[in-house]
Amino acid sequence: MVGVAKREIRIGMIGYQFMGKAHSHAYRDLPFFFGTEIKPVLRAVSGRKEEAVKDAAEQMGWESYETDWRKLIEREDIDVVDIVTPNHTHAEIAIAAAKAGKHIITEKPLALTLEEAREMLQAVKENNVKHMICHNYRFAPAVQFAKKLIEDGKLGHIYHFRANYLQDFIMDPEFPLVWRLKKEVSGSGALGDIGAHSIDLARFLVGEITEVVGTMETFIKERPAGEMAGGLKGQADNSEYGEVTVDDAVAFIAKFESGTLGTFEATRFAGGNRNKNKFEINGEKGSLRWDMENMNTLDVYFAEDEAGLQGFRTISCTEEEHPYAGAYWPPGHIIGYEHTFIHLIHEFLHGITGNVQPAPNFEDGVKNQAILEAVERSSNSRKWETVRN
Numbered sequence: 001m002v003g004v005a006k007r008e009i010r011i012g013m014i015g016y017q018f019m020g021k022a023h024s025h026a027y028r029d030l031p032f033f034f035g036t037e038i039k040p041v042l043r044a045v046s047g048r049k050e051e052a053v054k055d056a057a058e059q060m061g062w063e064s065y066e067t068d069w070r071k072l073i074e075r076e077d078i079d080v081v082d083i084v085t086p087n088h089t090h091a092e093i094a095i096a097a098a099k100a101g102k103h104i105i106t107e108k109p110l111a112l113t114l115e116e117a118r119e120m121l122q123a124v125k126e127n128n129v130k131h132m133i134c135h136n137y138r139f140a141p142a143v144q145f146a147k148k149l150i151e152d153g154k155l156g157h158i159y160h161f162r163a164n165y166l167q168d169f170i171m172d173p174e175f176p177l178v179w180r181l182k183k184e185v186s187g188s189g190a191l192g193d194i195g196a197h198s199i200d201l202a203r204f205l206v207g208e209i210t211e212v213v214g215t216m217e218t219f220i221k222e223r224p225a226g227e228m229a230g231g232l233k234g235q236a237d238n239s240e241y242g243e244v245t246v247d248d249a250v251a252f253i254a255k256f257e258s259g260t261l262g263t264f265e266a267t268r269f270a271g272g273n274r275n276k277n278k279f280e281i282n283g284e285k286g287s288l289r290w291d292m293e294n295m296n297t298l299d300v301y302f303a304e305d306e307a308g309l310q311g312f313r314t315i316s317c318t319e320e321e322h323p324y325a326g327a328y329w330p331p332g333h334i335i336g337y338e339h340t341f342i343h344l345i346h347e348f349l350h351g352i353t354g355n356v357q358p359a360p361n362f363e364d365g366v367k368n369q370a371i372l373e374a375v376e377r378s379s380n381s382r383k384w385e386t387v388r389n
């Protein structure tokens with residue numbers, strides 16, 4: 001638009017597979033749907049193997065590439081460092097990026113441990129850079145609308161938050177021992193990989209969790225060596241078997257500050273459920289239900305509905321009244337998984353230009369990590385554990 005200052009924000013991304021693709025797409029589509037006032041520039045992507053990172057740069061539209069993430073962080077033509085590598089790298093990269101004065105967006109979970117997560121938060125605060133963690137499911141229009149209904153008091157006091165995050169991609173015992181199944185690389189299994197998303201939705205919609213009791217289980221103890229091969233696929237090399245050191249499944253109960261009772265289940269062994277990320281909230285005046293696999297809709301129930309017509313109804317969150325939905329198509333013309341990342345990156349880049357700290361950020365990452373840590377402690381102690389905030 002003539003007369004409107006456009007602000008270019010130059011991105012450097014580290015890693016380029018599953019989340020690399022989701023983030024690259026989001027940067028590219030952001031100005032297409034939300035206007036060019038803020039324009040992400042895909043300046044450089046970093047990876048360890050030259051041929052592979054070169055191909056990725058070409059496919060995803062990055063101007064240049066690096067084969068050492070430290071070089072990418074040193075570059076003066078980069079404003080933002082985007083971390084889409086496995087969890088054990090998040091802390092080292094984020095702390096180095098903060099010291100270099102870069103704004104940081106990182107994938108979840110924030111770190112391997114609560115201690116590491118706290119160091120990351122300290123680094124971004126000390127260096128006064130903006131920070132964000134990619135809990136993208138918050139940014140589905142239906143979830144944002146659920147938040148609005150809760151804030152408007154439509155549910156009244158909330159009694160229950162119930163979440164299941166169900167996947168099945170490692171049920172085959174020959175699925176390889178990828179980084180997601182090694183504690184020293186991932187921190188935990190289903191708990192930190194997908195349970196962390198449910199925890200974020202719980203904190204976003206209902207508030208802080210103070211105490212947990214839970215249990216974690218590993219069904220398949222050994223697997224053949226291998227690597228992730230894009231998305232949630234694995235490539236076994238069948239050379240030797242190694243030990244799975246994380247949970248395949250976790251279940252826990254949580255008490256919220258508000259008095260709400262939470263129940264959570266996260267598993268990679270729920271056959272037939274590819275990415276069934278769902279929650280139900282029950283309040284004194286109504287209930288809400290959402291399911292990622294039908295992410296454009298929200299089921300709502302209001303106790304004040306006329307007698308005889310009461311029950312859950314399904315609304316399509318594709319109207320202008322639904323956050324972000326107005327940037328896309330006419331009502332009923334649905335959007336998908338990738339759009340949740342566009343919305344998250346929209347908030348992040350506007351936070352940078354507007355000098356406002358967006359959420360969820362490293363503070364949320366630390367609070368999330370404290371809950372993950374408490375669940376793990378409880379699984380070991382077989383007792384209720386306090387969340388160490």
Ligand SMILES: NC(=O)c1ccc[n+]([C@@H]2O[C@H](COP(=O)([O-])OP(=O)(O)OC[C@H]3O[C@@H](n4cnc5c(N)ncnc54)[C@H](O)[C@@H]3O)[C@@H](O)[C@H]2O)c1
Pocket residue numbers: 014015016017018019020047048069084085086087089107108109134135136193228229230231
């Ligand atoms: N927000 C979400 O819904 C979501 C979904 C999937 C994954 N994630 C998170 O995103 C991150 C990446 O997961 P993914 O599924 O994209 O993994 P992936 O295995 O598909 O990709 C990882 C990338 O990191 C690179 N890499 C691996 N080890 C590295 C190292 N030591 N140094 C530098 N680069 C390295 C790989 O070459 C690859 O490009 C993880 O933290 C994961 O928990 C988030």
